Amino acid sequence: MNVRLQMSMVFHLDKCIGCHTCSIACKNVWTDRKGAEYMWWNNVETKPGTGYPTRWEDQERYRGGWVRTEKGDLRLRGSSKGKTFGNIFFNPHLPMIDDYYEPFTYRYQDLFDSPEGADQPTARPISMITGKPMDIEAGPNWDDDLGGSPVYAENDPNLAAVTPAEKQQLFELERMVFFYLPRICNHCLNPGCVAACPSGAIYKRGEDGIVLINQEVCRGWRFCVTACPYKKTYYNWATGKSEKCILCFPRLETGQAPACFHSCVGRIRYLGGLLYDADRIEAALKVSDEQLVEAQREIILDPFDPEVIAAARANGIDDMQIKYIQHSPVYRYVKEWKLALPLHAEFRTLPMLFYVPPLLPIVAAVENGTYDSSQAGLFGAVEQSRMPIRYLAQLFAAGNEGKVRYALKKLLAVRTHQRMKTVGDVDAGAVHAMMAELEIDAEEIEAIYRLTALATEKERFVIPPSHREQAEEMLQTDLWGTKGETGFGFVEAPVRGA
Amino acid sequence: MSLDVVLFQIFPYVAVTIALVESIRRYRQKSFSYSSLSSQFLESDQLFVGSVPWHYGILLVLTGHLVAFLFPQQALAWNSVPVRLYILEITALAGGLVVFIGLINLVIRRLGRARIRAVTSPMDVILLAVLLIQVSLGVYIAMNLRWGSSWYAAVLVPYLRSLFVLQPDLSLLTLMPWMVKLHVLGAFIFLALLPFSRLVHLLVVPWQYLWRPPQVVIWNRDPKRSTIR
Ligand code: HEM
Ligand code: SF4
Numbered sequence: 209m210n211v212r213l214q215m216s217m218v219f220h221l222d223k224c225i226g227c228h229t230c231s232i233a234c235k236n237v238w239t240d241r242k243g244a245e246y247m248w249w250n251n252v253e254t255k256p257g258t259g260y261p262t263r264w265e266d267q268e269r270y271r272g273g274w275v276r277t278e279k280g281d282l283r284l285r286g287s288s289k290g291k292t293f294g295n296i297f298f299n300p301h302l303p304m305i306d307d308y309y310e311p312f313t314y315r316y317q318d319l320f321d322s323p324e325g326a327d328q329p330t331a332r333p334i335s336m337i338t339g340k341p342m343d344i345e346a347g348p349n350w351d352d353d354l355g356g357s358p359v360y361a362e363n364d365p366n367l368a369a370v371t372p373a374e375k376q377q378l379f380e381l382e383r384m385v386f387f388y389l390p391r392i393c394n395h396c397l398n399p400g401c402v403a404a405c406p407s408g409a410i411y412k413r414g415e416d417g418i419v420l421i422n423q424e425v426c427r428g429w430r431f432c433v434t435a436c437p438y439k440k441t442y443y444n445w446a447t448g449k450s451e452k453c454i455l456c457f458p459r460l461e462t463g464q465a466p467a468c469f470h471s472c473v474g475r476i477r478y479l480g481g482l483l484y485d486a487d488r489i490e491a492a493l494k495v496s497d498e499q500l501v502e503a504q505r506e507i508i509l510d511p512f513d514p515e516v517i518a519a520a521r522a523n524g525i526d527d528m529q530i531k532y533i534q535h536s537p538v539y540r541y542v543k544e545w546k547l548a549l550p551l552h553a554e555f556r557t558l559p560m561l562f563y564v565p566p567l568l569p570i571v572a573a574v575e576n577g578t579y580d581s582s583q584a585g586l587f588g589a590v591e592q593s594r595m596p597i598r599y600l601a602q603l604f605a606a607g608n609e610g611k612v613r614y615a616l617k618k619l620l621a622v623r624t625h626q627r628m629k630t631v632g633d634v635d636a637g638a639v640h641a642m643m644a645e646l647e648i649d650a651e652e653i654e655a656i657y658r659l660t661a662l663a664t665e666k667e668r669f670v671i672p673p674s675h676r677e678q679a680e681e682m683l684q685t686d687l688w689g690t691k692g693e694t695g696f697g698f699v700e701a702p703v704r705g706a
Numbered sequence: 707m708s709l710d711v712v713l714f715q716i717f718p719y720v721a722v723t724i725a726l727v728e729s730i731r732r733y734r735q736k737s738f739s740y741s742s743l744s745s746q747f748l749e750s751d752q753l754f755v756g757s758v759p760w761h762y763g764i765l766l767v768l769t770g771h772l773v774a775f776l777f778p779q780q781a782l783a784w785n786s787v788p789v790r791l792y793i794l795e796i797t798a799l800a801g802g803l804v805v806f807i808g809l810i811n812l813v814i815r816r817l818g819r820a821r822i823r824a825v826t827s828p829m830d831v832i833l834l835a836v837l838l839i840q841v842s843l844g845v846y847i848a849m850n851l852r853w854g855s856s857w858y859a860a861v862l863v864p865y866l867r868s869l870f871v872l873q874p875d876l877s878l879l880t881l882m883p884w885m886v887k888l889h890v891l892g893a894f895i896f897l898a899l900l901p902f903s904r905l906v907h908l909l910v911v912p913w914q915y916l917w918r919p920p921q922v923v924i925w926n927r928d929p930k931r932s933t934i935r
Binding site for chain 1: 736737738739740741742743744745746747748750753754757758760761762820821823824825827828829830902903904906907910912914915916918920921922923924925926927928931932
């Protein structure tokens with residue numbers, strides 16, 4: 209057993225209101241710079257929809273992630289060592305800026321400077337790359353809230369899994385359903401970006417599993433952009449280096465949640481440590497698509513198990529950290545309650561950001577917004593869902609509908625149970641039947657309810673201390689020598705090479 | 707001191723010194739600036755018809771120059787059979803033309819596209835100009851001064867080797883046509899430009915990727931543990 213600590217995330221999709229506050233927080237802190245204008249390390253997409261960059265999930269086109277070969281080995285879909293050297297002068301699977309959008313601003317000054325004339329002065333849109341006037345054809349969240357459905361939502365690659373009838377029903381006017389999918393880097397256990405980087409500039413931090421790109425080592429060979437199936441490594445066209453979400457590690461190291469988590473209005477985000485067995489990563493990836501979600505759960509270890517604790521200590525994880533991991537909300541959602549699922553597990557990177565699938569578009573489907581408690585039982589809403597389970601399973605369970613159905617039923621059981629308690633218009637027998645079917649008790653329901661609806665900041669973000677006080681030793685410099693000069697002298701300005 | 711001495715006896719050493727000292731200094735002090743500065747993200751189609759022929763061609767042609775530099779006798783022996791000489795000459799000329807076509811596409815792309823101009827530094831323009839002159843000279847020589855693969859091995863390689871062993875001998879070189887001398891000069895200008903331009907990308911070709919395990923894990927607190935799983 210090779211126990212490691214991974215900072216992990218859960219996004220509760222029922223709570224996301226699609227306000228994009230997270231994206232703005234991230235943009236202001238990290239990517240409001242030349243060359244990074246188009247980057248949204250955190251973005252929120254409408255589903256069904258084609259997302260950002262357009263149709264990023266279509267790996268026939270973008271060639272991201274890993275595939276399992278006939279023999280059962282794993283290999284990158286987009287490149288291999290040999291192909292990397294053959295394609296280094298021109299990467300045939302690189303997404304282009306127009307797959308995201310060309311960043312633009314407006315010539316506001318013209319509003320003030322235009323000479324007096326018969327026409328109202330206008331602020332023309334100009335490209336932030338060339339500085340020239342341009343026609344805006346796309347922008348961030350161009351298809352927000354199903355805007356332009358025939359062009360965007362209907363081309364969602366995941367819809368390949370649903371029947372034509374289901375698809376037609378999904379887009380019936382006035383009865384459309386959608387939900388929001390906020391995305392950041394998943395800080396995967398088997399990251400494609402790391403494996404594809406010929407320079408070895410991308411690495412996983414042993415201490416907390418954060419995946420980072422060393423800007424001093426990156427040489428702009430741009431293979432990481434292809435290899436990340438989530439398109440969460442971005443090429444900075446101005447500096448000639450790739451960049452990605454850093455999980456706000458400077459904030460984490462000082463005990464603060466990342467900017468997107470901290471600013472989240474819907475409080476949908478949870479952050480905590482997980483212990484996992486690094487020796488079993490490979491085996492967990494060599495299973496069939498159907499088994500992927502379960503295999504990933506398997507390698508997440510029980511932080512209360514004495515054997516696990518001993519192995520964690522042996523690997524340098526201290527008792528304080530273990531204590532925090534035991535209180536990790538992520539552990540509860542992912543492993544104990546089996547409510548949170550990885551996004552596109554079939555990309556086989558072992559993403560460590562998990563999603564509680566959305567129940568709202570499902571119950572809203574039943575006529576008049578009331579639960580159908582007649583023949584089909586209280587779970588009827590899940591079975592007759594207007595948002596096809598098949599679609600959700602495509603996103604969150606590599607096609608395994610059972611995993612999604614279980615999570616949705618549990619969410620529904622929690623809801624119905626709480627309604628019985630507070631409103632009292634639900635039949636207790638039916639609720640207990642639901643609980644019996646899922647094999648859960650009132651205690652677990654209460655706990656899920658608490659963490660979902662009432663949790664305070666301290667309960668949502670349980671950040672194992674990273675011992676910032678040792679950071680200086682970490683750099684292995686002469687402590688007296690560097691005294692008083694922090695922040696001066698050793699940071700190189702990110703100036704583009706000639 | 708004649709111009710030949712300045713250009714072909716002194717300048718080569720200056721160029722090599724600049725190349726060595728500045729590329730090491732830049733690597734150690736400004737490693738952020740070491741990058742291929744790929745612009746494929748902004749424009750792809752014309753890069754394909756530029757970068758691919760350019761790179762495959764230039765690597766082939768430069769390898770040819772290097773092999774003959776290392777093994778001049780063998781090169782001459784190979785060329786002693788006419789068919790083999792023709793094959794070599796035709797390959798070299800074809801390589802040169804591929805390089806030329808690729809480079810023309812790169813130049814048109816760099817100057818003709820607004821997006822690419824936005825990421826073009828003055829040094830990029832200087833570099834492309836020098837490369838264009840150098841490649842044009844090379845192609846001209848291959849077409850007009852026949853059997854270059856032989857006279858390169860017999861005349862220029864001894865000159866280059868004399869520089870290499872620090873006993874410069876210009877006697878043979880000075881007899882060469884000025885087109886050839888310009889091409890030799892171009893090579894040293896290229897070396898001198900290397901550390902000041904994006905050409906530094908040739909110094910950081912990521913060979914280590916060939917034997918590196920796929921995953922990289924770095925432990926900050928205990929660097930000795932850092933791998934590589
Ligand atoms: C194995 C060795 C080499 C590798 C891996 C390599 C790789 C690259 C890459 C990735 C780019 C960026 C292409 C893009 O925009 O996406 C590039 C550009 C360039 N390379 Fe190389 N290169 C190599 C050798 C050379 C050599 C030997 C030369 C010249 C003698 C050269 C000259 C250039 C030039 C001039 C550009 C800029 C092209 C432009 O105008 O956009 N490269 N190279
Ligand atoms: S989501 Fe992408 S960028 Fe993040 S670790 Fe995984 S492969 Fe790398």
